[in-house]
Amino acid sequence: MTAPAAQPSVVRFANVTRRYAKGVGGVAKVSFSVAKGEFVFLTGPSGAGKSTILKLARMEELPEAGEVRVAATSSLKVSRTDVARLRRKIGIVFQDFRLLEDRTAFANVAFALEVTGTATAQIGPRVQKVLERVGLASKLQALPGELSGGEQQRVAIARALVNDPLVVLADEPTGNLDERATKAVFSLLREINAAGTAVLMATHDLDLVRASGYRTLELNKGTLAFDSAEADPVSPGAP
Amino acid sequence: MRLAFREVATAFRRAPGLSVLSVVMIAFSLFAFGLFGLVAWNIRGALQRAEERVEIRAYVVEGTGTEAIGAAIGDIRAFPEVATVEYVGPEQALERARTELAEFRDVWEPEFLPASLEVRLRPGQREPEVVAAVARRLQGYPFVDDVRFGEEWVRKFALVRDAVTWAGIFLGAAFALVSVVLIGATIRMAVLSRAREISIMRLVGATDGFIRLPFLIDGLLKGVLGGVLALGLTWLAPYLVRNVVSTAFFPPWLAWSGVAAGAILGFVGAALSVGRQLRRV
Numbered sequence: 134m135t136a137p138a139a140q141p142s143v144v145r146f147a148n149v150t151r152r153y154a155k156g157v158g159g160v161a162k163v164s165f166s167v168a169k170g171e172f173v174f175l176t177g178p179s180g181a182g183k184s185t186i187l188k189l190a191r192m193e194e195l196p197e198a199g200e201v202r203v204a205a206t207s208s209l210k211v212s213r214t215d216v217a218r219l220r221r222k223i224g225i226v227f228q229d230f231r232l233l234e235d236r237t238a239f240a241n242v243a244f245a246l247e248v249t250g251t252a253t254a255q256i257g258p259r260v261q262k263v264l265e266r267v268g269l270a271s272k273l274q275a276l277p278g279e280l281s282g283g284e285q286q287r288v289a290i291a292r293a294l295v296n297d298p299l300v301v302l303a304d305e306p307t308g309n310l311d312e313r314a315t316k317a318v319f320s321l322l323r324e325i326n327a328a329g330t331a332v333l334m335a336t337h338d339l340d341l342v343r344a345s346g347y348r349t350l351e352l353n354k355g356t357l358a359f360d361s362a363e364a365d366p367v368s369p370g371a372p
Numbered sequence: 373m374r375l376a377f378r379e380v381a382t383a384f385r386r387a388p389g390l391s392v393l394s395v396v397m398i399a400f401s402l403f404a405f406g407l408f409g410l411v412a413w414n415i416r417g418a419l420q421r422a423e424e425r426v427e428i429r430a431y432v433v434e435g436t437g438t439e440a441i442g443a444a445i446g447d448i449r450a451f452p453e454v455a456t457v458e459y460v461g462p463e464q465a466l467e468r469a470r471t472e473l474a475e476f477r478d479v480w481e482p483e484f485l486p487a488s489l490e491v492r493l494r495p496g497q498r499e500p501e502v503v504a505a506v507a508r509r510l511q512g513y514p515f516v517d518d519v520r521f522g523e524e525w526v527r528k529f530a531l532v533r534d535a536v537t538w539a540g541i542f543l544g545a546a547f548a549l550v551s552v553v554l555i556g557a558t559i560r561m562a563v564l565s566r567a568r569e570i571s572i573m574r575l576v577g578a579t580d581g582f583i584r585l586p587f588l589i590d591g592l593l594k595g596v597l598g599g600v601l602a603l604g605l606t607w608l609a610p611y612l613v614r615n616v617v618s619t620a621f622f623p624p625w626l627a628w629s630g631v632a633a634g635a636i637l638g639f640v641g642a643a644l645s646v647g648r649q650l651r652r653v
Contacts, residue, residue: 191575193653214579221577231572235386247375248578292576 142166142202143300143331144190149199151185152355160185160355162199167300167333172326174342175335177352183335186352187304190333191225192216204299221249224293224330228305230285232277238264238288239273245292259295267291267321283314290321300331307338315341379586380593383566390565391594397558398598399605401551402634406606408547409630412540414619419533426498426529428491428507428521436487436515444513445489453497453506458490486517500527552637555598559591559641563649570646571653580650587646588639595638599631606630 144167152159160182167173175183188194189201192211201208206219232241242260251259264273267287277285286306293301303322307315319341326332336342342349351359384391432441441459448457460468465485491510493503503526507519563570566587573583607627610619621627 217574217577217579219577220575225575231568231575233569233572235382244573245576248573248576248582296577 140168140170143169143204144333145200145202146186146189147200147202149189149196149201151189151194151196158182158185158355160189160352163352163355163357164199165350165357165360167331169299170326170329170331172323172332172345172347173334174345174347174349175333175352176337176339176342176349177358179337180354181352182355183352184304185355187302187333187335190302191223192219221296222299224290224296224298224301226286226289226293226301226303226306228308230277230282230289230309232285232288232292234277237274237276238269238280238291241277241288242292242295245295249296260291263291263295264288266294268317281314282310283317286310286314286318287321290318290325294325294330298330300333301325303332303334305335305337307336307341319345373585376585376589380590383562383586383590387565390562394558394562394594395597395601398555398594398634398638399601401554401558402599402602402630403605405544405547405551406602406630407609408543410606410609410619410622412544413622413626415536415540417620419536420495422529423495423498423533424492426493426503426521426526428493428503428510428519430489430491430507430510430513430516431518431520432487432489433515433517434486440515441487441489444515448489448491448510451506451509453493453502454491455494455497456490456492460488460490462487489516498526498530500530555595555634555637556641556644559594559638560645560648562590562594563587563642563645567649570649574650574653583650584643584646587642591638591640591642592635593638595634595636595641596631598638599634602634603627603630 146163146165149163150159150161152161158180163182163186175186177183185194189196189208190203192201192203192206192208195201195208195211204219204222206215211219233244236244239260242264243256246256246259261270261273264270267290269284269287269291272280272284275284277288280288286309290301290306301322306322307318310318315338322332322334323345349359349361350357445457445459448454462485465488466481469485489510491506493506497506500523503521504523507521510516511519570583607621610621613619622630
């Protein structure tokens with residue numbers, strides 16, 4: 134699904150550069166935006182800059198040049214508290230799930246509400262609802278170690294969704310999953326997107342990208358080499 | 373706050389061994405410092421008792437009138453260095469000598485010993501040069517025949533006291549530094565064991581203050597528990613050596629200062645460690 138052009142952007146990169154000391158990875162003069170409700174793939178070989186884009190989008194890192202704007206938070210003027218507040222408006226999903234191993238599926242998701250100061254009475258129903266939404270109603274009390282990879286990723290997605298984010302940033306969310314689990318997780322992300330949440334997903338799975346028909350941003354050596362919304366290859370630094 | 377205490381309890385349940393180890397490490401670090409402190413405290417007490425023996429004795433010329441002596445006593449008491457002035461008559465001097473010295477047991481004539489003024493100085497005014505200066509002023513009175521203050525003993529005592537004081541400061545600082553490093557490393561280890569949790573908390577939108585709070589409470593509690601345990605061990609230590617040496621324990625304010633030091637070290641160690649970890653995520 135490509136969002137209508139009139140939709141405001143939830144993620145916007147304007148001439149963004151971020152380089153690393155050893156010269157590996159990083160991005161240079163990257164510009165693109167993700168509209169509200171849009172699903173966008175980030176593709177490219179290892180070291181092309183996909184993870185850097187996602188780190189910049191969740192403001193784990195800040196650009197050396199250019200501006201990143203996510204859910205009205207600008208990288209040009211951002212404090213650590215602003216970053217914490219931003220992360221309550223976005224959902225983040227990783228290849229390695231990043232769950233707390235000694236807490237149940239329910240507790241892992243509830244944790245994301247507790248840190249935001251949500252009233253205790255609201256936490257239970259909201260967590261129950263989101264875990265039902267990802268198909269884990271029967272695994273509320275399971276520890277991550279008792280769940281399959283696909284189920285763990287669904288817990289991570291539930292945690293990303295529980296604060297009703299404007300956008301989900303997914304870094305290779307199917308990278309550790311078998312084909313069946315990959316399809317299930319991707320299907321879940323599509324459903325989330327269909328409900329109006331934008332998704333920016335980095336992946337190596339080109340079959341998945343081709344089959345979906347979603348907009349694709351292809352990175353190569355830290356520059357944006359192709360944007361399917363533009364139909365033609367774009368030159369580095371183009372807005 | 374309720375959530376912070378729950379996180380502290382969760383951390384303890386998750387790794388009770390590590391929590392107990394942290395408390396024990398803090399306790400032993402403070403215990404080592406406490407033992408050193410106890411030895412230093414007792415040496416200090418012994419030195420203070422020895423220093424109180426510093427006195428100046430001004431021998432009075434035989435036949436000096438009581439008015440002149442009384443006026444001089446009032447005058448000397450007004451010296452800023454002087455704590456007490458006591459007139460010791462010949463009878464009193466002989467009585468003391470007979471009690472303290474065997475060779476005077478058979479002496480009965482009070483005229484055998486001269487009357488004197490026994491001058492004791494205030495704490496902090498017992499340096500050799502101060503004692504000598506006061507002795508010189510006493511020598512200036514016309515009815516004073518001779519002034520004695522054990523010049524050599526006072527000088528050697530000051531040297532020993534200064535050497536012990538500086539050794540105490542140096543060793544105390546070394547012990548304190550080792551304690552701080554050990555406690556810091558212990559708390560850092562506890563924080564590192566929860567590094568993943570910190571990064572996940574940050575990931576889901578927790579502020580630095582929210583993340584820090586349970587670690588600060590944890591560090592404070594461990595510091596207090598370690599301090600209380602160290603205090604108990606230090607209190608028991610003199611009992612183990614009571615047949616060999618008699619020791620005084622710290623006054624309550626100083627003993628509880630050790631517990632407070634544990635609490636502060638735990639709190640500050642946690643603040644520094646978690647702050648360092650937060651800068652990475």
